[in-house]
Amino acid sequence: MGEGDGCMSVVIEFLAGRGADSEGRMIGEIQGRPEIWLESRHDFIQWLFPLPEPSGANPDAPLLTRADAAAIAGDGALKAALLASVDAMARLYGLHRAGALFARGPAFPGPFRDWLGPIDHNHLRLTRILRCLSLCGLVETADGLRRLLDEIAAAEALGAWGLSLKYWRDAGAWPAHWTAPGG
Template identity: 45%
Template structure:
């Protein structure tokens, strides 16, 4: 078992701060994905503290390296990406000017860039921006700028 809690969670051998395993979150239906706010920080960890969820884990440099070298943790990250992609494909509530999902998308893009590289991040970015365009472009310009910055790793 990993000495790092986020790595263990992503690898499927650890629990998040609420006691859930990754498999629990991947099985959430869309209303749970929409309504539960403390899982995204575990599925898509960042080096910065979450302003939305105080006490959420913050990724250390050492743990990030451990995740990058752990095929099971990277597989868990890809599974979380798949679940969130399905959520954004199957729901429209986030397609409005302001929504908490815009912050989630920025987080996902940042984590993908950090752990999986530019291609998966670019694919997810293309997906969410195409969904936004198809809906008539309701997402605000500031959120779109944040998504672009996260894609560039800025």
């Protein structure tokens, strides 16, 4: 299932709902899981939001390739699958998305307030979400989430968020080993 051999990649098959993750779960199953499951598990986020860099938390997760990112950016159904994953994770944080705009939802900050504290695994998840969205052609959505996170950092953060804010600002950087868009 390599690039250019006519086969769909594992990333595309998963996002399209035609393939399972390394634990046999389909994307819709993960997106529908309750918040306690989303908070306590660390082996799914890499599938919902693949990146070109390997994950220390889930070495079985596939890597996003330049071809995958281009395919997602050009396919409305694949972008919709990514956005459904964004909505599932936004639910965990008590956030609401309308198009590319994000706001605090009625359940803000969600059932687990820990993410408002200093950097934790949820800050890493948010970095992953921002980076995946940016690389896969959903830059406006990533920017909308980043703007809300900046607002939350100024108003509700319960600890030092400086490092997280830096990572979130840099999340859209193009990988050095990829050819830049239009390049």
